[in-house]
Amino acid sequence: MFLKNVTILRDQIPSFKQYPFSIPVIFKLKKLSFKQSVTFFVGENGSGKSTLIEAIAAQIGFNKAGGSTQNRFEEEHTVSTLHNYLRLSWLPKVTNGFFLRAETFYQFASYLDQLQRENPDDIFASYGGISLHEQSHGESFLSLFKNRFGKKGIYLLDEPEAALSPARQLALLKIIHDLEKEGQSQFIIATHSPILLGYPNAEIFNFDDGEIKKINYEDTDHYQITKYFLENREGLLHHLFREEEEEGGVN
Numbered sequence: 001m002f003l004k005n006v007t008i009l010r011d012q013i014p015s016f017k018q019y020p021f022s023i024p025v026i027f028k029l030k031k032l033s034f035k036q037s038v039t040f041f042v043g044e045n046g047s048g049k050s051t052l053i054e055a056i057a058a059q060i061g062f063n064k065a066g067g068s069t070q071n072r073f074e075e076e077h078t079v080s081t082l083h084n085y086l087r088l089s090w091l092p093k094v095t096n097g098f099f100l101r102a103e104t105f106y107q108f109a110s111y112l113d114q115l116q117r118e119n120p121d122d123i124f125a126s127y128g129g130i131s132l133h134e135q136s137h138g139e140s141f142l143s144l145f146k147n148r149f150g151k152k153g154i155y156l157l158d159e160p161e162a163a164l165s166p167a168r169q170l171a172l173l174k175i176i177h178d179l180e181k182e183g184q185s186q187f188i189i190a191t192h193s194p195i196l197l198g199y200p201n202a203e204i205f206n207f208d209d210g211e212i213k214k215i216n217y218e219d220t221d222h223y224q225i226t227k228y229f230l231e232n233r234e235g236l237l238h239h240l241f242r243e244e245e246e247e248g249g250v251n
């Protein structure tokens with residue numbers, strides 16, 4: 001693994017009253033240390049996972065909307081300035097890698113199409129041989145993982161499960177495992193997937209409760225809610241729908 005610590009330069013932050021510094025986990029963050037080659041960020045929607053992973057990616061020099069240090073496509077979504085206030089500690093430093101942002105993957109695929117049109121080189125060769133637009137969403141994600149990942153590098157993935165079937169999520173676990181066992185890759189992954197989170201020996205950081213804290217796999221909501229749902233589906237749904245009916249019953 002390469003990235004050891006992310007430190008936030010708190011004394012340089014102009015105001016904690018505005019996004020992204022007002023997000024509770026960012027407000028409290030001082031330093032995050034990585035001990036394993038695979039780290040997961042989990043937490044409720046809106047808890048700040050994407051904001052932090054995007055800032056780490058930007059501080060490495062990756063395109064904030066997804067891609068590597070070479071990719072320079074225009075992102076349409078607003079990005080935070082958090083990266084300007086992060087210090088990354090490496091041992092050793094790597095610049096190779098990729099930032100997968102599920103949200104902007106479509107734009108990234110269009111950018112590759114444009115590069116392919118404008119360049120004599122076969123740009124698609126690193127992405128499975130054909131345009132990512134000509135593959136299904138899930139196929140294109142997996143093509144990226146299989147073909148573009150591999151060299152010594154750091155891979156930041158924001159909700160990679162977004163397009164992947166459960167079987168393909170298992171395939172991604174295998175790809176991560178193969179890359180990690182060679183000791184050449186580090187992964188930081190924001191996810192809601194109980195399958196991905198089950199990766200062995202990963203460190204999981206929970207963004208709930210307003211502070212980033214380590215959590216065991218079995219203690220995550222993702223594990224517990226999924227397990228409970230699968231084991232008690234009928235009862236849980238009955239309870240859930242009855243509560244809803246009772247709440248909306250008067251109308």
Ligand SMILES: Nc1ncnc2c1ncn2[C@@H]1O[C@H](COP(=O)(O)OP(=O)(O)OP(=O)(O)O)[C@@H](O)[C@H]1O
Nearest residue numbers: 019023043044045046047048049050051052078079
């Ligand atoms: N560009 C923005 N401007 C202002 N607030 C923002 C912006 N982007 C995100 N936020 C807010 O910051 C908070 C954290 O958002 P973020 O996208 O990091 O959450 P997340 O944990 O990745 O959520 P999810 O699991 O839904 O992807 C949310 O409350 C969100 O509304």
